[in-house]
Amino acid sequence: MIEEIVRTGEIKVISREGCLTALGVGSCVALVLYDPGRLVAGMAHIFLPFSGNGHKSAMASSFLPAKFADTAVEALHAAILKCGASTGGILAKMAGGANLFDSFQGQALDVGKLNGEAVKKALSEMGIPVTGATLGGNFGRTVRFYLPSMRMKIVCGFSREASI
Amino acid sequence: MEAREWQLDVLKEAGTVGIGNAAKALSSMLCDRMVYVSVPSVRFVPLSEAAWIWGDPEAIILAAYVPFTGGLSGSAVFGLPEDAVRTFMRFMSLAAEVECEMYSIFTEMANIVVTSYLNALSSMTGWVLRPSVPRVAETMAGAVIESVLALMEHTNDSATVIDTTFSLEGGHRLLGGRLILVPDKMSLCGFLQAVEATYCR
Secondary structure: OOEEEOOOOOEEEEEOOEEEEEEEEOOOEEEEEEEOOOOEEEEEEEOEOOOOOOOHHHHHHOOOOOOEHHHHHHHHHHHHHHOOOOOOOOEEEEEEOOOOOOOOOOOOOOHHHHHHHHHHHHHHHOOOOEEEEEEOOOOOEEEEEEEOOOOEEEEOOOOOEEEO | OOOOHHHHHHHHHHHHHHHHHHHHHHHHHOOOOOEEEOOOEEEEEEHHHHHHOOOOOOOEEEEEEEEEEEOOOEEEEEEEEHHHHHHHHHHOOOOOOOHHHHHHHHHHHHHHHHHHHHHHHHHHHOOOEEEOOOEEEEEEHHHHHHHHHHHOOOOOOEEEEEEEEEEEEEOOEEOOEEEEEEEOHHHHHHHHHHHHHHHOO
């Protein structure tokens, strides 16, 4: 089986059989869009929630298609359509969005939470249903998505495991 | 602005002085045991490769994240494998069973290492650098680096990373730790200019 490693900011697509892997996901979100009918799946390893937010130039200078949640969802959608997915039957699964460093000062940025919210918002705007998600917590995850089973397996170290 | 060759050398030199200080502090904390350090490497790491800075992105480590401000701002990350922290505690004759004790000892180590490192950088420029309280996590190394860059809202596609490894005689083997410094790009330019003004006249 082919295992594609999806690194921070990247998008990868597989079809029929294979595995999409994001290693050590912290506050990032590993988002998978898949078409069960055509057996096409793509993963985006999303780093920050917004491309704008006072960093207008940041977007233009980025060569990473999945760096920002608000633009990554659309880019991932386009990428799986290009590889044969049909517009009608696309579903989503995602994992990540952790906040590793509990703050006792109470004012620290929770990038993980913002990432999760930004992805959910973009998905609902595009009308893509989420069939499984595990977000938050204070631990990193390795996320694998398999075709043809369409299962997402999540390992958190410490022998904690989940499957969605 | 891309850092030129000499600027990398300045950062390397600053890192060497800093890490020397940090190693000395760590050694005295561990009853004068030998602490070995590598010459710091200064690299531009693309964002997509950041998770591999530590080697295996899935390796479980104890990590302390220490943001710092002042003339130079950025983030420091001090990390050790868990078994190394337990060995250190044995050296200090402390009970390793209590989990929260392990965390507080590790936080103290991170404090000492990062502060002595930053003090060395301060003394090169006369600038005050203020580290904040370390925030500790125990999880995958890749997740740590990625989250720290995200907390810095790192909008560039690459980061300047000053990376040093620590090792220590731990019974039969060496225990590897790591200190990674990620300066904010804007403040890094100012820092380099200040060093240049002081030393390269």
